[in-house]
Amino acid sequence: MTATPPAKPTNRLAIAAVSLWTGLIVLVSHWMAQQSQRWLPVQASSAAPLVDGLFGFETGLGTFIFLGVLTVLAWSLLFHRARKYDESDAEPIEGNTRLEIIWTVIPLVLVLLIAANAIRVNRVLGVLGPMEHAHGGAVPTGALSPGAEGSGPVTSALATSDAAATELQVEVIARQWSWEFRYPLSDGDVQPHGDHDGMAGASGGTGSGGAATTHGMPATVSSTELHLPINRPVTFRLLSEDVLHGFYVPAFRLKQDVVPGQAISFRLTPTRSGRYRLRDSQFSGTWFAANQADVVVESPAAFAHWLELGVQQPLQPGLSPAADDYARRQQRPSNGWATVVPAPPPLVNVPGSVALPHDA
Amino acid sequence: MVSTAATSTPPAPGSWLRYLGWSTDAKVIGIQYIATALIFLLVGGFLAMVIRGELITPEADLVDRTVYNALYTMHGTIMLFLFIFPVLNGLNNLLVPLMIGAPDMAFPRLNAVAFWMVPVFGLILMASFLVPGGPAASGWWSYPPVSLQNPLGILLNGQALWILAVALSGVSSIIGALNVVTTILRLRAPGMGLFRMPIFCWTALSAQLIQLAGLPVLTGGAVMLLLDLVAGTSFYRPEGGGDPVLYQHFFWFYSHPAVYVIILPIFGVFSELLPVYARKPLFGYTVVAIASLVIVGLSLIVWVHHMFPSGVAQWMRDLFMVTTMLIAVPTGIKVFAWVATLWRGKIRLTSAMLFALGGIVNFVFAGITGVMLATVPIDIHVNNTYFVVGHFHYVIYGAATMGVYAAIYHWFGKFTGRMLYEGLGKLHFVLTFIGTNLNFLPMHPLGLMGMPRRVSSYDPEFAFWNVLASLGAFILGVSIIPFLLNLVSSLVRGAKAPANPWNAIGLEWLLPSPPPAENFEEHIPTVLRGPYGYGSGEPLVEHQERYEQALREVAA
Amino acid sequence: MTSTSAGAAPGEAGGPGQNLGPGEASSTGHHAHPDHSLTGFVLFLASESLVFLAFFAGYAVLKNGALSWYPAGVEGLEWREPLRYTAVLLSSSGTIALAEHFLARGRLGLFRGFWLLTMAMGAVFLAGQVLEWRGLAFGFTDGVFANLFYLLTGFHGLHVAAGIVLMGVTLARSFTPSAGGGHKGLQAAGLFWHFVDVIWVVLFLLLYVWR
Known part of the structure; x- marks a missing residue:
């Protein structure tokens, strides 16, 4: 016993x-x-x-x-139970130093x-790649430094450096409630197919302005679906236009808050083709749950092709389930509970989809 | 205390009307706290049912998204500030003076003030349901800028009332903490050195020291949030040069230690109950006592682990990961001490003991997921997902609330004079234990799969575990019924409680049930030894036989 | 209850200076202990100092992360005038110490004089604060430095005002010794005043000296 x-x-x-x-x-x-x-x-x-x-x-x-x-x-519970009428104490063991x-x-x-x-x-x-902040070293507490946006390694790489050949730059803009992705075009991005004439001159554009075109010629391709070539490091520049958001792709196991007033540089390398979900991971208000986008990891060729098609597309309203839902909500009588009005869907070259089956 | 005698209780001491009005008697205030807290447990629990009702299907279909966000915000706020803190303050009021042989708390009038602030800010919070635009809906963290958005642009908005309520709660808690700490430092019975105090007093002292250190920081941060919201400042507004992440530092500097404010007294409850129902001294009393203070120290330097993905430097992530993991050591010491206390004991599985054991099992599980959450790379993946929600609820419901139930079953008779029914108690335990695990275990796979917390809708692949979680939640809802039934029927027609129904050692058991208003009055005992002399056969206090004789005379 | 009389109650002999080592008693019930309030008050001050600490930390973080710190057109704060008022406030820590010294010697008149002088110096400091506020080129909502400046000085000013009121109450009590609680209230007021002074020193360094 x-x-x-x-x-x-x-x-x-x-x-x-x-x-x-x-x-x-x-x-x-x-x-x-x-x-x-x-x-x-x-x-x-x-x-x-x-x-x-x-x-x-x-x-x-x-x-x-x-x-x-x-x-x-x-x-103990099975074998050291008190017998029914046993009111006595057990052995007084006070402790055991060892x-x-x-x-x-x-x-x-x-x-x-x-x-x-x-x-x-x-x-x-x-x-x-993933843990570098544009300003993390200088401001350990993560305090904001809005004007320093141009000083990080991101933009320097954007222009001409050798890293641009291997490393993709994508600007991520989070809003209430949509995700917008901007691909500043440089030589390297459309090189594999060779038919990028007329694009080289626009490679200096950082896409930080509201519109994605400069004199009719797209300096960037923008989308509401994130496309990434497999096995190529990508550096995101995370920006928020309103509140905190969280850039979270569970299949990547990576997550970074997007802080308004800060441009956070965030690096990762996708290693598996497929369609995954990007989810907003920091509560951002009414349509927080609907603030999702798809991430498509594909072969470099397919990626380049997608980018090329994107260039040819005119700007059109991107995906914003929140904006659609808000429009429907406005049809109904108000329930008296206040909400921030969603930003209009961003104008992008490629809207993409969130209705296709995803791997994770 | 002279002031107690002068100011206490106009209604007759036996009348239960005194619980409805101003009283400076810690034993009355303690029950007022607990009763208020249980009412708000029902309110917060009802909100939880609505939340789980919404989440039983992937679509946002039960309530509007705005309503859902407000409901989960209020659920968290109510459960923390209006249930768990008040209920623990209630236990402090009931147990601390008795356990250390004091007639009352050190500042009885402040004590009453601190209590009456609870219904006041409770009403403010409830009233926020009625203001235009609805109550606060930015989560119980109220991170700016989302908490500053104030869509209707009115001054009296739900968020402002929320901040006001939380600030009042902070003031009330600081007053309560001053009282508990002073009482423990100054009002112990002769002979009761610090290392002769029951562990509950150690944990109460530790927890309230955290309140004194952490709450002012949160209050400072909340003042700045309120000014940003209503006065046009920009402490946290990036467009005015402010920093939203600064708020997170203020918030978590208090709100992580707050979890220890909650769990430490529960450790105390476990440490009190196990020796009684295993008939053995607490294993390693001194180490367990000191471990509480170690946890206090560490708890103040771990807050950044809530902010790993918020945009903090790598060195901060590493540093705060190490400090967080170190907490596992003093916590582990306690768990192992409890297990060793049970070993070769003479265990009696009363309702109180079952709740304590269930709480310990849940706590061990939560501790393991806690170490996972401290690990930066894992946390980066599961932060702000249902994994965290699951971990947190294992701590706060699985361990803390079950510990509160354990305490109620153990001490109910002492303070009401009536015994709770054991049968209903065991039913309550079984439903609670099953409900807790069915509700909160599925949240872990959900988080690992990548389901963010606070969502009002989700992708269909998360449906299976959510259905299980919702079923668990409904079982938890049902589990309250036998508990309430037990409370009411025992109060009305339960068996009279003897002075020492569990044959326990401790100053509180040397008094009749319920104890007289002034506890030991002028007969404060002189304590001779440590609190858990089970099996030693030695008396706890000088002339113990006289106290026992007196109890027999009262009974007869 | 039968009479147990608890042996010789050691708590009785402890007196105010009693420490809390093992085996030592802290209280014997109905005998009110003058120390409780002071213990509570010291804890309160320790806790209160953390509110300031939070504000100071916030100030440091925001200043370190800021690109432009002062509101447009403001180069920095004028510090000479505030320094004079700082001197007044700091000297008042001396006058209150003198007041307590005279009280301990039983010279009630001198105590009241210096106590009143301390209150007056606190009032002068507050007046200086109001004058400075009125002369500033920026308002409460003109950027994060302005927010912090008014928050810190305002919150500290509230404490100075509270200190003056507290001293006033104790002074009034000194005329009616039967009111009770006189001495501990006095000690508390003294502690509080020193606390307010120390906070101001840090505040002055942060706001005026740290550029």
């Missing part, structure tokens, strides 16, 4: 049983760690395997701790290991 019976042979049996049980928990934890990878969306960026690896590790470790605690708890040191030191070491591992992953992710 009890866990530590006095007799020696039973003691050995108890040790064997405990070891066996611990082994079983280890196996279950391992299984859970593997299983945990299935709870996550498909891995569509270079960051995803690293994040998932950490999550799997912590799921395994967490399962082990949870089951370990639960086992001891359950054992045990207390063990369960202080082991968790301490464990969490420090996890933290060290996570910092290492942070570094790798930083190299791969």
